[in-house]
Amino acid sequence: MDLDEFKQQAIRIHDLYDKLNRHERGRVWARTDFVLGFMGDVGELAKLIMAEEGTRQIPGGKAALEHELSDCLWSVLILAHLYNVDLESVFPRTMTELEEKISARLTEGGESA
The missing domain is CATH 1.10.287 (Helix Hairpins)
Structure with a gap:
């Protein structure tokens, strides 16, 4: 499914x-x-x-x-x-945003993502 x-x-x-x-x-x-x-x-x-x-x-x-x-x-x-939220479009976008934010913070801290 x-x-x-x-x-x-x-x-x-x-x-x-x-x-x-x-x-x-x-x-x-x-x-x-x-x-x-x-x-x-x-x-x-x-x-x-x-x-x-x-x-x-x-x-x-x-x-x-x-x-x-x-x-x-x-x-x-x-x-x-x-609430008319299209999870199929917003979930990947949200996960990409989170991945970018987390990776940026890891890079700032001297770790590589």
């Missing part, structure tokens, strides 16, 4: 959640709800990473970590969709 296929699948799941939320709660999530959900997922991810590093005990092991990483990716894809 490529990023576009991930995005399309994420949007299909988003649409299913909209139907479920309308059915169960009478409303869909607002964009801010997705941000809050993402923050919760990141918190869970942090706990699972701590468990992987041996500083917490949480059941689920690697399967739980894989699930939470997927949840976080889904949230990022949906937030990009909701």
